[in-house]
Amino acid sequence: MNQRNGVYAAICAVLGTIPSQSQPVELTPSQKKEAIDRIVYGLCTGEIEYKGGPPTPEVAAKYVPGLLNNWMRKDKRLNGNTDYVAKNPGSRTGAGDEQLKNLKALLAIHKDPEIRKQVQAAIDQRTEEMKPKFAIDLNNLPEHLRQFAPANLVKAVPPTIRRAEQEQ
Numbered sequence: 001m002n003q004r005n006g007v008y009a010a011i012c013a014v015l016g017t018i019p020s021q022s023q024p025v026e027l028t029p030s031q032k033k034e035a036i037d038r039i040v041y042g043l044c045t046g047e048i049e050y051k052g053g054p055p056t057p058e059v060a061a062k063y064v065p066g067l068l069n070n071w072m073r074k075d076k077r078l079n080g081n082t083d084y085v086a087k088n089p090g091s092r093t094g095a096g097d098e099q100l101k102n103l104k105a106l107l108a109i110h111k112d113p114e115i116r117k118q119v120q121a122a123i124d125q126r127t128e129e130m131k132p133k134f135a136i137d138l139n140n141l142p143e144h145l146r147q148f149a150p151a152n153l154v155k156a157v158p159p160t161i162r163r164a165e166q167e168q
Contacts, residue, residue, distance in 0.1 A: 006048035007071040010038040011078060024080040025072060032068070039064045100126050 001009070011025060012018055014035045019025045027035060040060040042048035055063065074084040103126060107119045136149045 001042075001047065002049050003067060004071055004075055006039055006042050007035075007068055008075060008077055010035045010042070010068075011072075013038060019078060021077055021081040024082075025078045027072075036061075036064050036068060039068060097126070097130060100130070 011027070014027070014031045015025070039048065040057060043050050043060045043064070044054050044057055046054045050060075072078050076082065100123065103119060103123045107116060107123065110116055110119065134153070136153045138146050138149060138154060141149065
């Protein structure tokens, strides 16, 4: 079974019942430990999927507390039937970018305000470059709303649309 369902099954087993979806599930420390033990066992035996095959008990023991907390926040069956909203969306932007990592390391070692200012400007520029770019396709907007699309976000507009707008 997948990890989401594995966590749900472990919590149901610990509680001895299917939780109500009207309130978030809250586990006592002993219930949480029991749920973690069940999930670790499921991962190590292959009952619960794990990328790369079943992990060792040591690896699973480190992995499972985060897995449990993650699904208790995100799974509607466990979180009181609420939509999960990330607290810091986009906070991982650039996490895999070597240039950004090195710029942040450089910032951390310098105390001089002028150097820090220059490095921070480079970090800000790199972060902006990495943000996903989107464009507005005027073909998919009603004609009366096209005028509100900022020019810098408009995709290349076919000449036929431009002519039609100019004739108005």
